[in-house]
């Protein structure tokens with residue numbers, strides 16, 4: 001078989017040999033939703049009077065957007081979903097004390113070669129482990145919950161190759177922003193991006209998750225890393241489990257390919273109000289900043305906290321700085337390593353609230369006229385709160401250096 | 416299916432945080448959502464759209480989050496059809512599932528002006544503006560079947576499984 005990873009996964013999932021452009025019915029391996037979309041999924045099921053679940057073991061539910069609930073309606077949404085979970089006896093339910101859905105999927109559930117569908121656009125994150133993972137709306141997810149299947153158009157595959165080793169302050173965010181800056185947000189529409197890492201250990205799963213996460217900002221149908229030894233090691237460490245890898249044929253043909261030489265990358269940012277308005281951190285280094293946010297399902301993992309702690313060790317923040325690990329597991333590991341203590345001593349508000357500021361929800365909503373540097377995934381107008389706030393997206397090193405100086409700072413320029 | 420209406424025109428990359436901001440996502444009531452449609456960009460949108468309009472826009476309309484409220488809000492506000500140069504995948508499906516037709520038309524923002532009255536053939540993708548005939552991509556195959564059924568759930572009830580044919 002001379003298939004791409006996309007073709008191989010979707011052929012297995014649909015039981016026939018597929019090519020780009022085919023409309024297929026795929027069996028899904030995992031269907032997931034969170035609080036803010038989950039109540040809508042349940043509403044759709046109730047309205048259609050189809051309270052059926054194809055396989056309870058394959059449903060994953062996590063509370064993250066409204067966790068812990070900031071108001072009565074949010075609490076009510078969670079009450080309703082808990083009731084559904086109880087009545088349906090769903091085994092894979094994670095209440096407010098576990099983590100952001102996409103982080104939990106890569107920590108506990110996703111496997112190479114799977115098809116994953118969830119009611120949230122950043123479902124692409126599970127592509128970090130080589131799963132074909134897509135976000136969908138409440139109705140499509142309700143249909144998948146009931147039938148275990150979904151329809152889709154097989155995307156055109158595009159190959160990205162990462163060579164070399166990234167510099168000290170560069171991580172997954174800079175690769176994601178590099179792709180967005182070079183190709184713009186509409187280029188990959190209708191495509192699946194398959195990333196081949198030449199030197200697997202140079203680009204760990206944390207970094208991969210950030211890139212896959214932002215596959216949706218590129219409007220890609222999926223963004224998958226070709227699973228390799230790093231994938232095996234990550235799953236072994238997190239779950240104590242050996243996994244089989246599904247990989248593309250070495251002769252697989254792609255619509256096009258693009259190579260990123262990791263050592264040539266420097267810290268990047270996306271300036272307001274667009275994810276593809278990409279500049280180097282140095283180009284905007286005079287911009288004064290009110291608040292820094294380190295967290296989200298994009299960059300709230302251990303390596304992100306490690307980078308931030310390394311920069312903030314012994315310093316005091318000059319902006320408000322809010323730091324939220326993407327899961328309780330990440331929180332605990334960051335605590336054991338001392339990163340949480342370092343951030344607290346530097347004057348950061350370190351809390352556990354999952355999505356929070358990323359969507360302008362709670363734990364630090366942006367006010368009118370404020371300038372924010374955030375490690376999350378979107379800087380759209382109004383995304384983090386006020387329509388008059390300006391959000392710059394960056395990786396954790398720029399975010400922490402910015403918190404330390406009060407203006408956007410390339411960590412290489414710190415005194 | 417032929418749909419006619421005056422045009423409200425927007426640019427590229429209209430994202431779902433513009434179409435319906437996250438603070439409104441705790442509700443699914445169409446009337447409530449309609450009042451907040453496009454709020455960050457065009458606070459008058461609800462008023463302008465109420466008599467029935469065609470939204471014309473640039474690239475990747477509806478990019479961003481999976482919130483189905485984006486489709487619900489636009490439809491309830493009075494949008495009859497959206498003609499854009501391209502659409503984000505999730506938003507496209509959400510519109511189909513909520514009975515809001517969409518046409519993909521390259522150069523839509525160059526060919527069509529705010530206030531033009533356009534006539535759209537949802538299936539063939541033909542868009543008429545005065546004497547001009549523009550050829551876009553209509554809704555076909557599986558998506559058309561779902562749109563006609565009134566959404567994926569109604570479609571499922573009818574076929575009681577997701578079929579494999581279409582385009």
Ligand code: SF4
Nearest residue numbers: 122296297355358359
């Ligand atoms: S952290 Fe932000 S991007 Fe991630 S799931 Fe939560 S709201 Fe969405």
